[in-house]
Amino acid sequence: MQYSPAPMLDISKIKAITLDLDDTLWPIWPTIERAEKALSAWLGPQAPGAAAVFADPQARLALRQQVVRSQPEIGHDLSALRRESIRxxxxxxxxxxxxxxxxxxxFFTERMQVDLFDDARPALAFLAARFPLVALSNGNADVGRVGVGEFFVASLSAQEFGVGKPDPRIFHAAASSAGVASDDVLHVGDDAALDVLGGLGAGMQTVWVNRHDHQWSHEAQPHVTVATLSELCDLLQAAPARPSWVVSCRLSARRPV
Known part of the structure; x- marks a missing residue:
């Protein structure tokens, strides 16, 4: 397949940044696995039958699929899906x-106990010093409970908005929450289809965070591909910091408390 050349990133146009959360700021599956174990352990003494279901990945998936089939209107809402699966x-x-x-x-309390990638907190500090940041996720993480809420001016999720990425409406809403037009936004995320193609479809510049050296398989291209958020900060060094902010992207990472 012939791929279009990657568009050039125009730093001068960036007035806000939207950021994916799961697998962009922290690895999601270790977190979910811990939350699944906590749920099974809590259910065990009171509801051993349900506990056995949630201890079995295949049974858990089948249960979730049944909920989606019977209640498709909550398919975008991961919290509602989880709650109804338990029920x-x-x-x-x-x-x-x-x-x-x-x-x-x-489950949800444990799901909020994420382990940030080492580059995440210093990158958030660097980026927030230069641009309004908006969290934009199809997941159900709460940036406040996770411990990074201080860096964001707004947070928008599929369960709150009613549709998820790659629908352009949620990208446009995220831009509005930062008070800018969609073409003034840089969207940053790890998912090629949801984040990059979705952001491009909404008229945004995009950054693909490719931490695991995956191959790109789409005709449309991200404006930039980085292996870490530190690389993104290096690219944006020319962006002026807001007054009173002096932040380095490569400060030692600190985990949320």
Whole structure:
């Protein structure tokens, strides 16, 4: 296949940055695995039937798929999907479905305990010193509970907005939340289709964060590909810092407390 040449990044046009969260700022699957274990452990003494379902990845997936089929209107809302999956597991096991809300909170609390990539916190400090940052995610992470809310002027998720990436409407809404036009935004994310193609479709400049050296397989190209967020900061060194900010992208990373 012939690919179009990558467009040139125009730093002078950037007035705001939208950032994906899962697998861009932290690895998501270790977090989800810990949350699944916490959920199963909590359910075990009170609802062993449901606990067994959530301890089995295939049974868990089948349950989720059943919820999506029966309630397609919540397919974009990962919190609702999780909550209803727990409720369905309890129902099928003839256990107390009233446990669903408390069980979800156990899962969600653990899901917020992310381990940031080493470059994430210093990069957020560097970028936030230069541009308004908006979190833009199809997931259900809460940037405040995760411990990085201080860097963002706004946060928009698919479950709040009603549609997710790559739908251009959520990108446009994110731009509006920063008070700029979509073509003044740089979108940064790890997912080739959801982040890069979605951002391009919304008229934004895009950065593909390719931490694992994947091959690009789409005709349209990101404006920039980086292996780390530190590389992105290096590219944006020319962007002026806001008054009173003196930040280095390569400061030692500190995990959220």
């Amino acid at each position: 369905l597991a309890l129902h099928r096991a003839n256990e107390d479905t009233r446990l669903a809300e408390a069980a979800f909170e156990v």
